[in-house]
Amino acid sequence: MSATRVLVLNSGSSSVKYQLLDMRDSSRLAVGLVERIGEEASRLRHTPLSGGGETREWTGPIADHEAALKAVSAELAKDGLGLDSPELAAIGHRVVHGGKHFTEPTVIDDAVLAEIERLIPVAPLHNPANLTGIRTARQLRPDLPQVAVFDTAFHTTMPESAARYAIDVETADRHRIRRYGFHGTSHAYVSRATARLLGKAPEDMNVIVLHLGNGASASAVRGGRCVDTSMGLTPLEGLVMGTRSGDMDPAVIFHLARVGGMSIEEIDTLLNKKSGLIGLCGDNDMREIRRRIDEGDERAQLAFDIYIHRLKKYIGAYYAVLGTVDAVAFTAGVGENAAPVREAAMAGLEQLGLLVDAELNAVRADEPRLISPAGARVAVAVVPTDEELEIATQTYALVEENA
Numbered sequence: 001m002s003a004t005r006v007l008v009l010n011s012g013s014s015s016v017k018y019q020l021l022d023m024r025d026s027s028r029l030a031v032g033l034v035e036r037i038g039e040e041a042s043r044l045r046h047t048p049l050s051g052g053g054e055t056r057e058w059t060g061p062i063a064d065h066e067a068a069l070k071a072v073s074a075e076l077a078k079d080g081l082g083l084d085s086p087e088l089a090a091i092g093h094r095v096v097h098g099g100k101h102f103t104e105p106t107v108i109d110d111a112v113l114a115e116i117e118r119l120i121p122v123a124p125l126h127n128p129a130n131l132t133g134i135r136t137a138r139q140l141r142p143d144l145p146q147v148a149v150f151d152t153a154f155h156t157t158m159p160e161s162a163a164r165y166a167i168d169v170e171t172a173d174r175h176r177i178r179r180y181g182f183h184g185t186s187h188a189y190v191s192r193a194t195a196r197l198l199g200k201a202p203e204d205m206n207v208i209v210l211h212l213g214n215g216a217s218a219s220a221v222r223g224g225r226c227v228d229t230s231m232g233l234t235p236l237e238g239l240v241m242g243t244r245s246g247d248m249d250p251a252v253i254f255h256l257a258r259v260g261g262m263s264i265e266e267i268d269t270l271l272n273k274k275s276g277l278i279g280l281c282g283d284n285d286m287r288e289i290r291r292r293i294d295e296g297d298e299r300a301q302l303a304f305d306i307y308i309h310r311l312k313k314y315i316g317a318y319y320a321v322l323g324t325v326d327a328v329a330f331t332a333g334v335g336e337n338a339a340p341v342r343e344a345a346m347a348g349l350e351q352l353g354l355l356v357d358a359e360l361n362a363v364r365a366d367e368p369r370l371i372s373p374a375g376a377r378v379a380v381a382v383v384p385t386d387e388e389l390e391i392a393t394q395t396y397a398l399v400e401e402n403a
């Protein structure tokens with residue numbers, strides 16, 4: 001195929017993140033971001049990477065996603081990479097919620113759009129924005145294959161015993177309530193990259209993936225297939241995150257409504273935006289929390305301890321789910337950069353074969369690397385995630401398959 005470029009679009013409610021990749025060598029030709037769409041001071045930040053160009057920034061009104069994509073195309077065109085280029089093979093869209101239905105990347109047609117729309121009740125924040133991005137891109141290049149890559153797809157292999165909540169089955173089914181899991185593109189990429197690092201086939205190993213970013217989730221991957229993950233119907237469940245509470249007694253919600261007089265909207269905001277690390281200590285950036293701990297700040301220390309305690313519970317739980325574990329992989333902003341988090345999460349787990357070498361853990365690098373000592377029973381690794389590359393790879397593979 002002569003067209004080898006893939007544009008990856010991640011459309012949020014007021015932003016579009018994008019990357020243009022050349023799939024001959026998976027190189028990045030350009031990356032950028034449009035923010036504050038719909039406001040007076042929208043901002044476009046574009047970095048051409050192919051010719052070593054400088055980052056260009058532009059501030060001004062960008063009314064909607066269509067205007068945003070046109071602005072992106074104009075920026076790309078300045079370097080000969082515009083949306084109208086014959087070398088563009090496809091556009092890959094990150095779609096947050098694919099429900100039970102979408103188990104794989106899918107070429108978008110009207111029926112696929114309708115199904116993504118049908119899932120809006122379970123992803124009210126994300127799917128509408130993803131749909132807007134897809135519709136706009138289809139208008140601009142109706143002839144081009146557009147592929148949806150779902151955040152939930154990797155988790156559709158979970159057995160019912162892991163995916164079902166223990167609530168009335170009919171009520172659950174009527175409202176499509178079950179564990180879907182998110183960050184699936186990252187869990188898929190990192191579990192495979194971990195196998196590569198160890199020189200094994202993904203089918204031959206069991207991995208616990210810890211995606212620790214501002215949002216955070218863990219997954220248990222057996223033989224390349226996800227068997228459990230910590231996020232649920234929505235990304236609120238599971239680990240302590242930057243601004244989300246993660247697990248708690250669901251009755252906290254009744255209590256806040258009945259005794260605290262809070263509305264459902266207020267509780268939603270509290271648990272999704274004002275909880276987790278920021279709720280516990282006022283900061284959600286692990287760098288700042290570590291700095292405060294170094295200065296003896298007790299609230300920051302407690303927030304860190306709660307974060308680590310929860311993380312350890314999931315590591316133990318997924319160890320038990322898998323039975324045998326070949327590797328634990330840390331990824332995303334915190335997982336890749338915060339050595340103290342990795343050290344604390346593994347502390348005391350020697351009996352499980354989990355050990356961290358202090359020197360290796362202190363190394364900073366962009367490459368996947370082991371931080372467990374030589375000869376350790378379980379490999380502990382830092383594996384940088386690359387969701388855009390994974391979306392581009394899946395998109396291109398599907399388009400080539402259909403060519």
Ligand code: AMP
Nearest residue numbers: 213214284285286287332333334337338
């Ligand atoms: P992500 O959502 O994957 O982009 O991760 C963002 C989070 O990573 C930030 O909120 C920080 O908490 C964390 N982070 C990024 N860089 C560092 C660093 N050098 N040290 C510790 N934490 C970091």
